[in-house]
Amino acid sequence: MASPSLVESAKLQAACQAVDNHVTPGVRRLGVGSGSTIVYAIERLKENRNDLHPDLVCIPTSFQSRMLLIEAGFRVGDLDEFPELDLAIDGADEIDAQLNAIKGGGAAHLREKVVAAAARSFILIADHRKDSKTLGEQWKKGIPIEVIPFAYNTVKAKIEQLADSTDLAKGAYSAPAPRAHLRMATAKAGPVVTDSGNLILDADFGLIRDPLKLLGVLKMLPGVVEVGLFCGMANKAYFGLADGSTTCRMPC
Numbered sequence: 001m002a003s004p005s006l007v008e009s010a011k012l013q014a015a016c017q018a019v020d021n022h023v024t025p026g027v028r029r030l031g032v033g034s035g036s037t038i039v040y041a042i043e044r045l046k047e048n049r050n051d052l053h054p055d056l057v058c059i060p061t062s063f064q065s066r067m068l069l070i071e072a073g074f075r076v077g078d079l080d081e082f083p084e085l086d087l088a089i090d091g092a093d094e095i096d097a098q099l100n101a102i103k104g105g106g107a108a109h110l111r112e113k114v115v116a117a118a119a120r121s122f123i124l125i126a127d128h129r130k131d132s133k134t135l136g137e138q139w140k141k142g143i144p145i146e147v148i149p150f151a152y153n154t155v156k157a158k159i160e161q162l163a164d165s166t167d168l169a170k171g172a173y174s175a176p177a178p179r180a181h182l183r184m185a186t187a188k189a190g191p192v193v194t195d196s197g198n199l200i201l202d203a204d205f206g207l208i209r210d211p212l213k214l215l216g217v218l219k220m221l222p223g224v225v226e227v228g229l230f231c232g233m234a235n236k237a238y239f240g241l242a243d244g245s246t247t248c249r250m251p252c
């Protein structure tokens with residue numbers, strides 16, 4: 001297993017490379033994701049401030065990134081005012097060969113997906129541990145699914161019945177019996193509550209062979225707000241490697 005400092009340095013490398021290559025002076029509306037890797041991207045934006053568009057507006061995807069951007073002195077906006085973005089940059093929990101991604105390890109994937117979809121270009125940044133051929137190889141915590149509180153238990157039951165029913169998602173995943181659990185908070189009693197006031201189910205499907213098919217089935221379950229499967233959205237992914245270099249991939 002890579003040491004924590006190597007992992008942090010890999011995140012830093014990927015973030016700096018992506019910011020340097022993509023946040024050019026022509027970028028005026030920038031979506032900014034959430035998580036630990038994006039912290040490095042915001043720091044790099046700060047370092048590059050003199051080379052950025054003078055009227056740059058950043059659209060954060062969470063309370064976390066909003067606070068970081070404000071502290072760094074950037075102007076923050078929202079999609080009400082800026083519905084179309086030039087670019088969005090975000091981290092990921094795992095990225096497959098086609099650049100489909102699992103996101104939501106920090107429970108921010110609902111707003112992240114809305115912001116990514118509003119952007120003309122969507123760039124992922126990650127350390128080498130997140131790079132895989134098939135989703136589910138590396139990320140073992142399950143697919144994050146944001147649900148309204150009223151529906152969490154019925155959605156959980158529907159997911160766990162998927163394999164027994166007509167299985168609309170047949171062939172999309174490897175787990176013989178998918179299991180879902182409510183994500184619990186660590187510094188609070190009770191469940192994680194998202195920035196939009198919803199709950200998170202983490203559902204283990206094993207290897208995700210057809211993420212788009214699985215996404216379609218999960219989104220059809222009443223009460224599901226968003227699924228942490230980002231299919232066909234990313235234009236490029238930057239991976240920081242253990243040797244200090246960075247590699248960049250396009251969808252194959």
Ligand SMILES: O=C[C@H](O)[C@H](O)[C@H](O)COP(=O)(O)O
Pocket residue numbers: 033034035036037038090091092093102103104105106107108109112
């Ligand atoms: O909900 C959180 C987001 O999807 C993050 O972008 C994702 O979990 C990756 O986070 P990190 O950069 O901390 O690994």
